[in-house]
Amino acid sequence: MRSSSRSSSSVETFPAHTPAASQIFTTVLSQGPLTRLEVARRAGLSPAAVTKAVRPLIEAGYLVEDTDAEARPALGRPANLVRVDGGRALFAGVKVTGDEVIGVLTDLCCRLLLARHVPLTGRDPKAVLAAVAELVHELLTEADGFGVRVMGLGVSVSGDVDRGEGVVRYSPFLEWRDVPLAELAATTTGLPVTVDNDVRALTVAEQWFGAGVGLADFAVVTVGAGIGCGLVVHGRVVSGAHGVAGEIGHVTVDPSGPPCHCGNRGCVEAIAGDAAIVRRVREVTGADVADAGAALALAHQGDAGAREVYARAGEAIGRGIATVANLLGPERVIISGEGLAAYDLFAEQIRDAFTAAAFGSAAQCDVQTRPLPFEEWARGAAATAIQSFITDPT
Known part of the structure; x- marks a missing residue:
């Protein structure tokens, strides 16, 4: 039985030493x-390349070759199925929000094993790191029971994140600028750490799993809370030259619309983000709605003004999605996020605006x-850790 690792120095590396081997394993x-x-x-x-790459992965226990009677061809040798042994390694994923840290433990196939929540006492890096350390310690303690190493930690944060450098350049919700989060978290937890934008991390999870x-x-x-977009083009998650590719939230859909915190007017986020919806519902109805949940409840009670606000939000989202479709021609657009609680109020407007x-x-x-709960965002962070482990064995 293998014990879980508490220090990066003792974490084993993945035995795929070429891009081809990583690609085969990922497939x-x-x-x-x-x-x-x-x-x-x-x-x-x-x-031949597959056979060469598969052998060390089977020997190390990451791949298993099964003989499946149903997969046998009519003639000749049986066709053995190759699969990943999900229990071979564990990974931790952490999603940082404005008021809590959500952590998950997954196996190598990114299957959720358990989830934990820790409230934030503050949004400064020191307070967040303390919460992350507490959460990861809990996860590592739980991992001991599985008898398998935790190979890496993924952390996802909203905003402009430089994954390559492990630095949060700017996070408006946390009010962070140039925080070397990967280095700090690695020092705090003793694990290899991957830091990425939360929407991109969610996109990695959708791409692989x-x-x-x-x-x-x-x-x-x-x-x-925001309107985000992760893009996969030719099989790769796109970050852009400056790490901000896919900022659909700041596509202008109404030049005479409300001001956005980015400095422009009529952005999708300025119309369809939670704060914008709450503000507009207050203006239209005169009701003292405290937050997005209260605004949603008012609309679901049948308030015409509140329902119109959501209809306008749906139209803005639909136009934003159409912009993505026109520019990149994706095969599929997946809509997710906590704002889907209002989907019944703006689904028709999203579809109509998109089609138009x-x-x-x-x-x-x-x-x-x-619809995905916040644990799925943390699972996205774990997916980035799995991705780093497989594609960057150093």
Whole structure:
């Protein structure tokens, strides 16, 4: 039985020392079980390359080869299925919000094993790191019971995050600028740490383990406190040259609309973000709604003014999604986020505005909704840790 690791120095590295080996493992991880021939086809590699890469991964216990009677061809040798042993390694994921830290423990296949919440006593880096350390300590203690190492920690934060450097450049909700979070968290927890923008982390989870599996081009749009967008183009999550690709929340959809905190007017977020909706519901109804939950309740009670605010928000979101479809032509757009609690109030407006603004065949884009709890955002952070472990064995 392996004991969980408490220090990065003793964490083993992944035995895939080439990009091809990482690609093969990722293909099996996200789309398996598969025969070796099917792995070669989907990864665009030769069967010989697959055989060479699979051998050390099987020897190290990350891949398992099963004989499946149903997969046997009519003639010749049986086609063995290769799959990932999800229990071979554990990963921790942490999502930082404005008032709490949510943590999860997952296996190598990013299956949720447990979740924990810790409230924040403050939003400064010191307070957040203390909460993260407390949470990760709980997760590592729980991991001891599984008898498997925790190989890495992923942390997701809203805002402008430089994943390569592990630095939070700017997070408006936390009021952070240039915080070297990966380095600080690694020192605090003793684990290898990956830090990424929360929407991009969620997009990684959807790409490898969710509604984006097998798609080369898709987008994840999140609605709630902010309006976010993660983009996958030609099979890669796009960060952009400055780490802010996909800022659909700051696409202008109404030049004469309300001012946005970014300095422009009529951005999607200035119309459809939680704060904008609450502010507008107060103006329209005169009701003293305290937060997004109260605004939603008023609309669900049938208040015409509140319902109109949500209808306008849906139109803004639909136009924003159409902009993404027109620019990138994704096969699918996945709408998620806590704001989906209001989906029944603006679903029709999202669809109508999208159809009206999407150009030509871009309107054929498959628009799906996936309500996800905050634990799924933390799972997205764990997915980035899994991704780093597999693709950057150093």
